[in-house]
Amino acid sequence: MTTNMPNDLYAVADFCLIPIGTGESSVAEYIAECHRVLEKSGLTFKDTCLSGYATNHEGPRSEVSKAIHDCHAAVHAKGAPRVATDIRIGTRVDRDILAGDGNDHKVRRVEEILARDRATAS
Amino acid sequence: MTTNMPNDLYAVADFCLIPIGTGESSVAEYIAECHRVLEKSGLTFKDTCLSGYATNHEGPRSEVSKAIHDCHAAVHAKGAPRVATDIRIGTRVDRDILAGDGNDHKVRRVEEILARDRATAS
Amino acid sequence: MTTNMPNDLYAVADFCLIPIGTGESSVAEYIAECHRVLEKSGLTFKDTCLSGYATNHEGPRSEVSKAIHDCHAAVHAKGAPRVATDIRIGTRVDRDILAGDGNDHKVRRVEEILARDRATAS
Amino acid sequence: MTTNMPNDLYAVADFCLIPIGTGESSVAEYIAECHRVLEKSGLTFKDTCLSGYATNHEGPRSEVSKAIHDCHAAVHAKGAPRVATDIRIGTRVDRDILAGDGNDHKVRRVEEILARDRATAS
Secondary structure (H helix, E strand, O other): OOOOOOOOOEEEEEEEEEEEOOOOOOOHHHHHHHHHHHHHHOOEEEOOOOOOOOEEEEEEHHHHHHHHHHHHHHHHHOOOOEEEEEEEEEEEOOOOOOOOOHHHHHHHHHHHHHHHHHHHHO | OOOOOOOOOEEEEEEEEEEEOOOOOOOHHHHHHHHHHHHHHOOEEEOOOOOOOOEEEEEEHHHHHHHHHHHHHHHHHOOOOEEEEEEEEEEEOOOOOOOOOHHHHHHHHHHHHHHHHHHHHO | OOOOOOOOOEEEEEEEEEEEOOOOOOOHHHHHHHHHHHHHHOOEEEOOOOOOOOEEEEEEHHHHHHHHHHHHHHHHHOOOOEEEEEEEEEEEOOOOOOOOOHHHHHHHHHHHHHHHHHHHHO | OOOOOOOOOEEEEEEEEEEEOOOOOOOHHHHHHHHHHHHHHOOEEEOOOOOOOOEEEEEEHHHHHHHHHHHHHHHHHOOOOEEEEEEEEEEEOOOOOOOOOHHHHHHHHHHHHHHHHHHHHO
């Protein structure tokens, strides 16, 4: 069924991790800890595009997934009894993704279209 | 930092996979394919609790994540050029989760509380 | 742009609410509170299909969204300083959805396909 | 139960919209359309922080939710028979959120912590 599929699809992800049961409403220290984990992972990730809710990273699916696991482990180690993460993960087989360019490519495509709008309007 | 953490936390997950670019608005054939993949994975998963949007499964994090990867591969093999999945994944270190009982336990706890409501009301 | 669109599309949703900063790792009391809110909302929702992570409900988009808002308000009132919810929401214009049958329909379609598998195998 | 709660909590959101059944694997035109809708909505939204997957916006919950509805309507009008959106939405009652600063505040807090790391390391 998956004979022609690579064993490890290239994955572009965005995740939002929430520590549960910490007794503090701030999550910033835990998210910062995740950033330290991602930095060590060697994966391409976007801290410039760190949004209020999500961190983007991309790479072979098993590594992307392992990095999120390691974020969970680090956040538990920091004292959170429970951790819930929401992950959006995408793969495609219609074209190659330049390593590290999956998220950027998507943003550029939308920005090009919106720039065309502005050019037409002026 | 993660010295006392297991290498592979027990994870309780719920995922919603969407094939993109198929030209058909029905996704049922693709979701059925995912169920076939999950059945082969040997993981505990809930087809009785298959909701309109989500499939629950649970097990060691690496296997839970690998099963979702294999669903992507199978859905690509069925013709979807692109696949996007939204995964909710939870881990906890405050108590042991009986293998295969993570999702059921959570449902039971809520149902017990609601049953208490009804008992009090009558 | 949206001239032929109804003002309030019929929406089929699944949401997972997480209270933050409560100091307790159990979320069951808060989820039970959400169920009480949903019961009062008059919307079709699935407690039988309450999964470990998600509650399904459906109806006109504004009501579906208002019900989730009221869950936030109720969970804040129960003491959570912060609440994060992940919502999956779907709309379609290719066919009518029988009121209250959006989630069920999706589940039935997948189950029919899997039943056909089993019939063919035996 | 929600007596002291505002009728419309201030919500900080991040959403990822996926058109289904379009027959094309590119989603950029549809996401650009959503940006046009958000621009008209008058809500604070982050196109600079538009990530590969998500668009952030914030405001009173009913308006945040209405803007997403209007994106669905616009994407249907562009030809997608079905639209699925994943929304992460957060509210808090422990402190006021400066209008339009909810997402930025969260990013700044994490960046401050990471900057402190670097200061300590050097």
